[in-house]
Amino acid sequence: MAIKFKxxxxxxxxxxxxxxxxxxxxxxxxxxxxxxxxxxxxxxSGKSTLVQHMNALIKPTSGQVExxxxxxxxxxKKSSKIKLNPLRQKIGLVFQxxxxxxxxxxxxxxxxxxxxxxxxxxxxxxxxxxEVIQLVGLETGYLERSPFNLSGGExxxxxxxxxxxxxxxxxxxxxxxxxxxxxxxxELLELFLSIHNKLNNTVLIITHDMxxxxxxxxRVLVMNDGNLVFDGKPIDLFASPKLSSWNLDKPDLIDLxxxxxxxxxxxxxxxxxxxEKVVARIKAGYHE
Amino acid sequence: xxxxxxxxxxxxxxxxxxxxxxxxxxSLVLLMVATFVLDTMTGMLIFLGAMVILLLSGKxxxxxxxxxxxxxxxxxxxxxxxxxxxxxxxTLYIDEILHFNYYTITASxxxxxxxxxxxxxxxxxILYFLLMIVSIIxxxxxxxxxxxxxxxxxxxxxxxxxxxxxxxxxxxxIVTLSTILTxxxxxxxxxxxxxxxxxxxxxxxxxxxxxxLIISIALRYIPTLLDEANKIMLAQASRGVDFKEGKLKDKIxxxxxxxxxxxxxxxxxxxxxxxxxxxxxxxxxxxxTRLHVLLWHKLDSYTVLLSSLVFVFVIVITxxx
Ligand SMILES: Nc1ncnc2c1ncn2[C@@H]1O[C@H](COP(=O)(O)OP(=O)(O)OP(=O)(O)O)[C@@H](O)[C@H]1O
Ligand SMILES: [Mg+2]
Numbered sequence: 081m082a083i084k085f086k087x088x089x090x091x092x093x094x095x096x097x098x099x100x101x102x103x104x105x106x107x108x109x110x111x112x113x114x115x116x117x118x119x120x121x122x123x124x125s126g127k128s129t130l131v132q133h134m135n136a137l138i139k140p141t142s143g144q145v146e147x148x149x150x151x152x153x154x155x156x157k158k159s160s161k162i163k164l165n166p167l168r169q170k171i172g173l174v175f176q177x178x179x180x181x182x183x184x185x186x187x188x189x190x191x192x193x194x195x196x197x198x199x200x201x202x203x204x205x206x207x208x209x210x211e212v213i214q215l216v217g218l219e220t221g222y223l224e225r226s227p228f229n230l231s232g233g234e235x236x237x238x239x240x241x242x243x244x245x246x247x248x249x250x251x252x253x254x255x256x257x258x259x260x261x262x263x264x265x266x267e268l269l270e271l272f273l274s275i276h277n278k279l280n281n282t283v284l285i286i287t288h289d290m291x292x293x294x295x296x297x298x299r300v301l302v303m304n305d306g307n308l309v310f311d312g313k314p315i316d317l318f319a320s321p322k323l324s325s326w327n328l329d330k331p332d333l334i335d336l337x338x339x340x341x342x343x344x345x346x347x348x349x350x351x352x353x354x355x356e357k358v359v360a361r362i363k364a365g366y367h368e
Numbered sequence: 369x370x371x372x373x374x375x376x377x378x379x380x381x382x383x384x385x386x387x388x389x390x391x392x393x394x395s396l397v398l399l400m401v402a403t404f405v406l407d408t409m410t411g412m413l414i415f416l417g418a419m420v421i422l423l424l425s426g427k428x429x430x431x432x433x434x435x436x437x438x439x440x441x442x443x444x445x446x447x448x449x450x451x452x453x454x455x456x457x458x459t460l461y462i463d464e465i466l467h468f469n470y471y472t473i474t475a476s477x478x479x480x481x482x483x484x485x486x487x488x489x490x491x492x493x494i495l496y497f498l499l500m501i502v503s504i505i506x507x508x509x510x511x512x513x514x515x516x517x518x519x520x521x522x523x524x525x526x527x528x529x530x531x532x533x534x535x536x537x538x539x540x541x542i543v544t545l546s547t548i549l550t551x552x553x554x555x556x557x558x559x560x561x562x563x564x565x566x567x568x569x570x571x572x573x574x575x576x577x578x579x580x581l582i583i584s585i586a587l588r589y590i591p592t593l594l595d596e597a598n599k600i601m602l603a604q605a606s607r608g609v610d611f612k613e614g615k616l617k618d619k620i621x622x623x624x625x626x627x628x629x630x631x632x633x634x635x636x637x638x639x640x641x642x643x644x645x646x647x648x649x650x651x652x653x654x655x656x657t658r659l660h661v662l663l664w665h666k667l668d669s670y671t672v673l674l675s676s677l678v679f680v681f682v683i684v685i686t687x688x689x
Contacts, residue, residue: 137602165608173606179636180596180603183628193625197608228632242607 082112082250082282083134083171088143090129102129104306106143110134112249115282116273118293118314121303122327127286128176130303131252134284135171136164147171169198172248176255176286178232178239187213187230187238188223194246205245212241217267232259240268244275251275252284257292265289269296294318294331295353302326315351333358377554383667384426384552389561391668395675396549402682403541408689409530411682412537419544428551436547437540441494444536451532458526466508468518475511476504559584560662575653585641593634600629 090103103126110117119127132138133145136152145152147167175181184190191212192205200208213223216237222230227238240256251272257265269285273296276283287293293300293314300317302310304326310317317323318334330338333351336358340346346365352358384392406412423430437444483500490496509522550558563580570576601611604625611622 132602135606137605165610168606168608175599175603175606177599179633180600180629181607182632183625194607246607 081109082148083110084108084146085133086144086146088133088140088145090126090133090138091141092129102126102306103133103140106130106308108301108308108311110250110282110284112282113280114298115284116276116296116298117282117284117301118297118299119284119286119301119303120288120290120293120328125303126306127303128254130308131173131254131284131286134250134252135168135173137168137173165198169246170249172243172246172251174240174243174251174253174256176258178235181239181242182227182235185226186223187225187227190227190238191223191242191245194242198246208245208247209241212244213238215244215271216241217264217271233261233264236260237264237268250282250284254286255288256285257287257289272296290318290329290331291333294333302328318351378432378551380427380552382425382427382552384422384428384548386665386667387552387671388662388664388668389553389557390564390662390664391671392549392553393558393561393565394672396545398672398675398679399545400542402679403538403545405686406538406682407686409534411685412534412541415541416537419541422548423544426548426552428548432551433544433547437543438494440539440543444539447535447539448532451535452524452528455528455531456523456525457528458530460523460525461529462522462524464509464522466505466520466522467511467513467516468508469514469516471514472508472511475507479503479507555587556584557660557662559587560658560660564662577653581652589634589637592637593630596633597626597630600626600633603629 085106085108088103088106088108089101092100092102094100119130121127129138133140133152134147136145136147139145139152139154141154143153148170150162150167152162182190184193188206188209191209192202195205195208196202209223210220213220218234218237218241222234222238227235230238236256236259240253243251253272256272257268260268269292272283272285275281285292285296297314300310300312300314301308302317309322309326310320317328318330323330329335333353333355337348337351340358340362341348344365346362348361352361403415406415420430423433479500483496487493487496505522553561559580562583563576566574566576566579601609604622605611609622609625610618611626614622
């Protein structure tokens with residue numbers, strides 16, 4: 081087990097001193113291998129706060145996060161001697177907004193920044209930059225461009241490339257597909273899936289898109305008002321009666337299947353994962 | 369960053385909150401000038417007493433104001449030390465010799481180390497620091513003496529102590545006054561009051577509306593920028609930037625990695641803000657109505673009157689002396 085949350089609470093101190101409980105008693109375990117997790121929940125439910133605990137960017141106000149055996153907790157002593165940087169290399173976190181991290185003159189140097197901070201040589205970092213820029217679907221010509229003149233989607237890809245170049249064991253992405261066109265979104269999701277398949281590494285994606293959850297995830301976490309309210313298989317989530325009370329809805333395919341069985345009495349034994357199967361079932365039903 | 373309370377409004381209901389910002393600003397200016405002019409110890413003490421009464425009657429927590437004084441604590445210590453050591457008028461209070469020998473230096477080091485390792489368990493860190501300094505001085509003066517390899521006289525005169533206390537009190541009063549203003553007045557009201565008070569500057573072609581607009585936008589964005597800086601630091605930390613450590617060369621890279629995104633985001637924001645304002649047909653300096661109109665009550669007149677009286681009184685007394 082790579083990451084373990086034990087009764088984690090997190091309280092934001094607002095500017096005017098009013099406390100805000102962003103995480104409430106979170107218990108959670110994430111394995112190093114074999115999981116493709118999606119984290120969903122309405123805006124402001126604490127998703128970003130939760131993932132920032134996973135590479136020790138913020139420390140729990142109470143409770144404990146254990147990352148690769150290293151216990152992270154709120155200590156009164158300021159001089160805790162734990163080295164956090166190795167953890168941040170192992171667990172790569174891509175932030176929600178690329179503007180927060182791009183700062184170098186060229187895209188290439190920005191991608192090299194992360195690996196070089198973790199002691200990778202310049203040549204090796206250059207090599208990785210060239211690889212990952214193609215992985216995220218940009219041509220190598222982009223390496224020479226300034227990161228500030230890129231479009232929102234391109235910036236997003238560069239910021240993802242910057243983390244991929246660190247070659248983390250676990251990849252955590254905060255809304256990696258927001259602001260991308262449908263084709264770009266699917267390409268990136270396929271990329272994450274292929275990384276996951278190739279090395280069997282765990283990938284965690286925050287998303288607002290139920291289709292992503294349904295199509296890709298092996299496990300889904302649901303946040304609601306600072307609580308972790310669901311942790312299990314996507315298929316069980318979408319069968320849950322509480323779904324709408326968490327302000328979530330069903331993926332298009334499940335919606336379609338439900339409507340079909342409701343209106344046309346075409347029933348499904350278990351929900352199919354692609355449209356072709358639905359079509360086939362309808363055809364079969366039509367001939368009956 | 370959280371203990372800078374100058375410029376932070378805390379909601380409340382006492383009479384200080386009900387006053388018009390114009391009368392508060394006017395009184396603040398009058399009283400500040402009076403504090404600068406005032407040059408007797410009794411006067412200062414009376415002012416300090418009045419300050420406490422003001423805080424108590426206005427239901428402002430004194431610890432909050434003391435916290436506000438923290439940022440200028442270093443400045444206070446400096447002025448105090450320099451005044452106390454280098455002014456040599458009046459009668460001699462303390463005339464001792466600081467001995468530097470193996471005993472005293474080891475003992476001082478011990479005191480320092482005890483302080484250093486126990487300070488995180490003590491709540492009143494500033495008092496504890498003072499205690500440490502005083503103990504070291506006592507050790508240097510009184511410990512059984514071997515052979516000194518260096519010594520300096522420590523002489524403190526009445527004039528020095530009084531001067532130091534005087535300057536400290538003056539600083540404390542001024543900071544407290546401005547803290548009262550900013551604690552009890554919303555930034556928007558503050559700028560509105562300023563705008564109204566600076567109206568006469570129109571004669572020399574300075575538009576008070578524009579000044580007020582600039583101030584209020586700046587105030588509005590300070591918390592946002594702090595928040596943003598925090599997020600950028602987190603984003604860079606997850607790429608291996610350790611803001612707490614590093615050699616000078618690393619430090620420079622760290623700061624660049626923070627500042628560049630800050631600038632980019634700020635420019636973007638100001639661009640967006642300008643567009644949004646233009647889209648709503650905003651023209652600076654144009655006459656417009658207000659949602660909140662400032663109202664001048666009787667209490668305001670009394671406040672300004674009282675402050676003016678204090679001001680005139682102090683001036684007259686000082687001139688006569
Ligand atoms: N720096 C901060 N100071 C105070 N409150 C904060 C801060 N950051 C977040 N919050 C609050 O904590 C709550 C959770 O925020 P978080 O960013 O984790 O939400 P989220 O689930 O990621 O939302 P989104 O889907 O919009 O990204 C929000 O209500 C937010 O207002
Ligand atoms: Mg978020």
